[in-house]
Amino acid sequence: MNIKEASEKTGVSSAAIRYYEKELLIPAIDRTDVGNRDIDDRIIRRIQFVTQMRAAGMSIENLRRYIQLFDAQEDNAKEQKAILKTQLAAMEEKRDDLQSAIDHLNYKLNHFYDHMETTEEELRELERQHAEKVTDDAMSEGDGYNNR
Amino acid sequence: MNIKEASEKTGVSSAAIRYYEKELLIPAIDRTDVGNRDIDDRIIRRIQFVTQMRAAGMSIENLRRYIQLFDAQEDNAKEQKAILKTQLAAMEEKRDDLQSAIDHLNYKLNHFYDHMETTEEELRELERQHAEKVTDDAMSEGDGYNNR
DNA sequence: CCTTGCCTTGAAGTGCACATTAAGGATTAA
DNA sequence: TTAATCCTTAATGTGCACTTCAAGGCAAGG
Incomplete structure (x- = not known):
C-alpha cells in the first residue's frame, strides 16, 4: 500500500509517517x-503503536530511545525492563x-445540576467525592471569586 | 506574597504565572x-487549578474559554455545562x-519476567539512574517486530 | 502531448506554551 | 554608595511535533 492509503488507514498524515x-x-x-514507499501491515501496526504512545503523552525522543533499545541486541533487557517500569509509573x-x-x-458538572434539579442520589455522590478531594477547591464556587 | 514565592509555592515559573x-x-x-504583584491564596488556588487542567491535557485556549464563561456574571449555565461535558468526555x-x-x-513487562532473572536491587538502581534523565513519558512495543 | 494525481526529498514555516533577554525601578545589606 | 536581589513590561527566542512548500519524477486518461 502507498503512503496515502497508509495515512487513511491509520489517521496519521503522510508527512507524519515520513517524519x-x-x-x-x-x-x-x-x-x-521507482522509490515509493510500500507499506505493509507490520508498518501499519508500528504506526498505530506510535500513535497510541503519543496519545498517552510519550515524547518522540523517549519513544525513539526505547524503540532503539528494543530493536538493538539482547542484553539490554534489564535496562529495557527498568525503562518500562519507570515509564509505566509515569503513565x-x-x-x-x-x-x-x-x-x-x-x-462541577453535578453542581450545575442542582441549579436545576438534583436527586438525592447525586447529592450523596457529590459529598463523597468532595470528602475525598480537598485539593479541589480552586474553581469551585467556594473560592470567593465566583459569587453567583 | 510576591511572584517568586508564588512560583515556589506552586512549582509554576514566574514567567508562566505572568503568562x-x-x-x-x-x-x-x-x-x-510600586506595581509589584501581590499574590494571595485565591490566586494560588487558581494557579493550581490551571496546572491541574494543563496536566490533564486541556489547552490554554479551552481553559480560557471555560474560565471566562465561569467568571461571567451571566447565567451561562447551560453553555458552561455543555463545555464541561465535552471536555469531560475528551478527558x-x-x-x-x-x-x-x-x-x-x-x-510487555510481564512478558519480560519470563525471560530473565534480574534482582530487584539492580532494577531499582537502573530506575533511579533513568529517572534522572526521563521525567515524564513512557514507552512500549509488542507488535510482532521484536521477535525474541 | 498535457493534465491529473500520486509520489520523492530537503528546507522552511507554524502553533503552542512558555523561557529568556533587555532595560529599567525599588528595597535591603555591607 | 554600591551591589545584590527582587520586581516590572515588551520583545524576542526556543523546542517540539509536525505541516507546508518547492522542485521535480512516474504513470494513466483524455
Whole structure:
C-alpha cells in the first residue's frame, strides 16, 4: 500500500509517517522500483503503536530511545525492563492526575445540576467525592471569586 | 506574597504565572504601591487549578474559554455545562487511551519476567539512574517486530 | 502531448506554551 | 554608595511535533 492509503488507514498524515520513519520511530520502509514507499501491515501496526504512545503523552525522543533499545541486541533487557517500569509509573501517575481532574469536573458538572434539579442520589455522590478531594477547591464556587 | 514565592509555592515559573494572567487563565492580580504583584491564596488556588487542567491535557485556549464563561456574571449555565461535558468526555477518552497503553506496557513487562532473572536491587538502581534523565513519558512495543 | 494525481526529498514555516533577554525601578545589606 | 536581589513590561527566542512548500519524477486518461 502507498503512503496515502497508509495515512487513511491509520489517521496519521503522510508527512507524519515520513517524519516517524526519519526519526526512527518505525523501521525503514521498503521502496518500490521507482522509490515509493510500500507499506505493509507490520508498518501499519508500528504506526498505530506510535500513535497510541503519543496519545498517552510519550515524547518522540523517549519513544525513539526505547524503540532503539528494543530493536538493538539482547542484553539490554534489564535496562529495557527498568525503562518500562519507570515509564509505566509515569503513565499511571498521569492517569491518576487525569482521573483527579475528571473528578473535579464531574463535581462541577453535578453542581450545575442542582441549579436545576438534583436527586438525592447525586447529592450523596457529590459529598463523597468532595470528602475525598480537598485539593479541589480552586474553581469551585467556594473560592470567593465566583459569587453567583 | 510576591511572584517568586508564588512560583515556589506552586512549582509554576514566574514567567508562566505572568503568562497565565495575561492569557486570562487567572484573574488580574493585585499590585503593591510600586506595581509589584501581590499574590494571595485565591490566586494560588487558581494557579493550581490551571496546572491541574494543563496536566490533564486541556489547552490554554479551552481553559480560557471555560474560565471566562465561569467568571461571567451571566447565567451561562447551560453553555458552561455543555463545555464541561465535552471536555469531560475528551478527558475520559484520554484516560481510557492511557489505560490501554498502560495495559500494553504491563503485558510487555510481564512478558519480560519470563525471560530473565534480574534482582530487584539492580532494577531499582537502573530506575533511579533513568529517572534522572526521563521525567515524564513512557514507552512500549509488542507488535510482532521484536521477535525474541 | 498535457493534465491529473500520486509520489520523492530537503528546507522552511507554524502553533503552542512558555523561557529568556533587555532595560529599567525599588528595597535591603555591607 | 554600591551591589545584590527582587520586581516590572515588551520583545524576542526556543523546542517540539509536525505541516507546508518547492522542485521535480512516474504513470494513466483524455
